[in-house]
Amino acid sequence: MYFYAHTTDTNDKNEWQLLINHLENVASNSEKFASSFGAGRLAYVAGLLHDLGKYSIEFQSRLEGSSEKVDHSTAGAIEAEKRFGRMIGRVLAYVILGHHSGLPNGNIGKERNLLSRLSKTDIKDYSYYKNELNIPNLKNSDLLTIPMPKSLNTDAFSKSFFIRFLYSCVVDADFLDTEKFMSYDRYKYRETKSIDELYYHFQNTLSMLEDKCRKNPSTINSARNQILKRCIEMASGKTGFYTLTVPTGGGKTYSSLAFALKHAKINKKDRIIYVIPYTSIIEQNADVFRKAVGSENVLEHHSNYDYPDDSFDTWRNDDKKHRLATENWDMPLIVTTSVQFFESLFANKSSQCRKLHNIANSVVILDEAQMMPIDYLRPCLYALAELISNYNVTVILCTATQPSIDRFVPNNIEITEIINNQDQLNRIFKRVNIRYIGNKSDNEISFELSKLQQVLCIVNTRRHAKELFDKLHTLKKEGTFHLSARMCPAHRKIVLSEIRKRLKENKECRVVSTQLIEAGVDVDFPVVYRSMAGIDSIAQASGRCNREGKKESGMVYVFEPEIYGMPNKGRFELCASITRSTRRKFGDNILSSEAIKYYFEELYDYERENLDSKKILEDINEGKKELLFPFEDISKKFNIIENDMVTVIVPFDEAAKQLIYEMEKSKYPGMYARSLQKYSVQIYSFEKDALVRAGAINVKKLGGIYWVINDSSFYDYITGLKDAIDVKAPNEILVF
Template sequence: MYVGHTTEDGRKQKLLDHLQGTSALAEKFADVFDAGEWGRSVGLYHDCGKFSKAYQRRILENGPRVDHSTAGALLIMKKIHNLFLSICVASHHSGLLDEGNRRISTAGDSTFYGRLKKDLSGKLDFSAYRQELPDPQPPKTHPNFLYTEDNFYSSFFVRMLFSCLVDADFLDTEHFMSNGAVKRDGFASIQELHDMFFEYYKHFGEPTTPINKKRQEIYQQCLAATEKEPGIFSLTVPTGGGKTLSSLAFALKHAVKYRKQRIIYVIPYTSIIEQTADVFRNILGTENVIEHHMNVDYDDEKADAEMERKKLATENWDAPLIVTTNVQFFESLFAAKTSRCRKIHNIANSVIIFDEAQMLPESYLRPCIRAIGELAANYHCSAVLCTATQPNLDAYFAEIGPTLAVREICPDVQSLYNFFRRTTYQFLDVSSLDEVAAKLNQHEQVLCITNSKKDAQNLYKAMDGEGCYHLSTFMCPAHRRKGLSVIRQRLKGGLPCKVVSTSLIQAGVDVDFPAVYREIAGLDSIIQSGGRCNREGKHKAEESMVYIYDLNKSPREIPAFVQRPLEVTKHIAMRHNDIASVESIKDYFHELHYLIGRNQLDNKDILEKLEGKSIPFANVGKEFKLIEEDGKNVFIPLMDDEENQDILSKLKLGLRSRSLLRKANQYVVSVYNNQLVKLCDAGKLEKLDEELYLLKDPASYSMETGLDINMEDGIGIFL
């Protein structure tokens, strides 16, 4: 008997059982996108190398480690010459390999073709597979997109197939090693979630106020749109239009009608995710909502069965409702690592809602759109681009294929804007922060949003009277959260409340000020900021002012990624009387994308690399990073906080677990490398590890303004 796995208590899994179990699961997963035969083949031959004497000695006698992944890849290439199956098998432990070159790659290098040139004779001879397996056969079914001249389609298919393999391999192994003890089910079905939602919605009754009647119109348009064929939709609804509930209604009804397997909400900021997830939990039950982002922690020591199921679901998204970030979603779709790729196949046949769609990252806009288009065209997904400031992306989708038209769910966008207009935008003539501060101090309740953390700190120091607050990412998340809680209470109670913040507050944060000041920036950022003014619509639009101020900073003071949107906003203001109109927004994104240039919408040439003759999977996985890691984290010690001190003591002992680091994140401030150098040179930091530092000087952190990095000789750092 050939053995695939052994446990500490001496149980042995037959290798053939593991291959057949993995094959069955991979077939089931790939069948969702019409490639079940491919999944069956890749699962059946992925561990052929375990038939070698060397591997059996390794597993039964604790012999030396051996390469067992290359064998199946070699067998597939020799018997049926199928590159896609072979590269998945070769990569299933290492992560997807760069393809390399058949002629140039040398034996043993880190590419796929280098791996194929390894010598597997002698102890690594795996020919004994013939005792238990037939030779590989070419798949009889071929997804249509494999015949296109565009290699991107092929690279996407390989990554999907690879996802099926690595998830199936992990699950079959997990089932044997745990003796079936690990349970990954227990969630409500899509139909059950659908029924729960519409039962909940009945409680609203018939709308009586004009605003609720308009929200009901939007809701009904969303329901009507669910009848349309799956594909790409847009939902352009101003702030206050109830798009969270309406988009969920669309997703659930569309999913039931077209038998979609899950709903995925993709959101740019964790602050919005937490608010959205709270709404969903209230309707659908906390046990059915899976959050997957850096701030969620399902590793609590007191975790129950529900928490364990949620933790497991974050590994492969095997749950009906996922709420995640742009970073997690898109980086996974272009990833090479097995841990990141496991979930990809479960994106197929889903309804995907992209909330705040204007926040799709500009530097990766074309690859992101290409991925959305690929999911809609070939993997049975429906995507909804949901925002109040809809970028015009039709041309980019049209490049992929003529059938990928974006259909607007609420087509009369201008009338919606007119109805929900709650503010008046006005440009303000000021020349200094002192003038801005003087105007802010004339208000009882006011919000000011700056472009730089330095300006936010300085403006806060110039505030007079009670109820003054500061928010920026120089503050650790725990203090920002406490500050927002106090701010909401004071606003609700009609108490004085003057807030100076960076842009972290402008999108999705549920606060309502009678007046907002916004340093000039991109038009979408300004309109998002305006959404914090008269949010509940209790005052006339003419009385609810959003003041835009421009300090005419020199280009040296403004990073390029802010400078260009800022200049485009100035152009739009000269051409349109109402900068927040639908036409203004359309004009803004058209000019912005034109000035950025086609190449800069894919500034790392991701598409060019994936459309080439040799696909660099590993290289693309490293290059595709929505958040560049240009800095380190500083842990803020709080002597009067018991949890903080407990975390710190464990960090100092060298303990590092995913759960501990997530808890530590609540007390961490991220700084850029130049700021880190300043703090280190001043003797204010102690290095805990390569990524984490400890603030040694308590005077350098304030609960009101956060970390003081003494930036007098530097440029303001933008959020």
């Protein structure tokens, strides 16, 4: 009798995939994937066992049309524990049990947990595997190279982390082999270029940067070139943990990429993963990378780039390659968000975990590292330490305001700073004076802004930005602009283009913005007003002032806003309070290295009980003795953005309206998803619900993919998407 893994649309079994072929293919690919962290042989066995239950007569009958449901995952898990014992057997059992439904809890959740599944007695007879499948024994030498805990404190974490990475290898191998058999036209678009190709491509970009410095040998440009050369010099170092502390405006995007590319080439890394905290700036960074190393080599993957499942056949060939790469990150340069990166490291579902093995043997750059989520700081640092210690990953924390995380990093990992002359660079890039001006009403601030030719005012919430803009616009209509994430990217691009043009031509230009503009937006104002915030935010605001050093010194005024301009929920008031105490200690010199260090030490000391607020590490430690880890529960707990965000499309211009119309009529709506990204706005679910009630959004998603604003009166061509009248936030939240 022949046993099959997958069928085709025909009844001709000669065209079906033999089970033995599928198991051997998955085992072979799993072994290849896991070899980057020394677990190839273990992954091979897991791949052989993952579909062992398909050797039952009942499952084969199901392939022929029977409606009887058959549990085909548990058989391999039971066989694994029976053959390899409680420790290695359970590691394999987790992977096998979860290859469809996700990694289960160890002993929580009744029928779905590991122990319950391993205790099942109604598994269909799968013994036919003995006629054609040889399951190898695992020797001690096969286990000597697998990731091992580096300390008692990380024992449980390291083991649970390893299970997740082994799982990633098997589920990706399973998906790929199934795709290759079932949909070869799709599979053939998967390809990967080497880091060497990117490195040589980038040499042209380096030449361009050097040429720019020669043509405009300003102090600032010379300092940027100095930073770039230092990064290239330090890239020869070994795999490890690095920090890159560069003043705002110091060119850290190019410099960090230069370090990563050379470091990856020398240390034979497979890819570079650039992690950015904001979706609002990920596009511009991805564009920089595309120009630097070629667009075909860069994958942009975040919540705005989740492709619909049914769209593949309608995409252009280059889009197909990128769409497929979002599934497993098999591209040489990934640009993603902190949410996507860290939530994947603690996920349990195959769709999220599938990419994990491709993080191994890579360079990970965390841009704006001070934005690592405080509530999950300890789990995040444990994950980074584990990647460095056991998965051959180099991590770089890249920021102007380096957080004081040394004491929280486990495994005694040494952190190396790339820049060796920070004080000198801080003096060179000190282009502003900061002055604290105390309490200011909206009327006072708007009046002061109206008297200035060019000025930027950054506030903490979109409500405050709107209120302040309205007052300023009443006083000075000409050259007054608003910026927030309620404006779609196409809208913001137009406004920013006009702002930059006016700044360059020395025309009137007054901008009221949310924190959106702090996140890497390249503008240069002589004067900046900043509503009281954390020092990291004030540093970012300062980076928009006298950016190119055209004046001897720019001015940044920090003010205390009206009550509604200072959110009283969450951690915002605490950060502002620590900024005030830092100012009392250091005066207006709050951006010095000493002040920044003091600020983060105070912040982390105050929050020391909340650096793992969901008790993720505690949950993992509870299961270490019997390897009973609560994978499913941890995945639900590790949710960086607590309030669900949804994407809505706005009919901003005629091009957007045409795309919406075509998408509505098309049999393949997914083909329009990427084109519509520049017309998207992310809002909270409760805001979307209010807009639906107001009739501004259809009850049904367009093409089953997007919510679309169908009433153009809800979009203001100055301030962006409006709220419905009855919208009520569940609590005070920060919206950029």
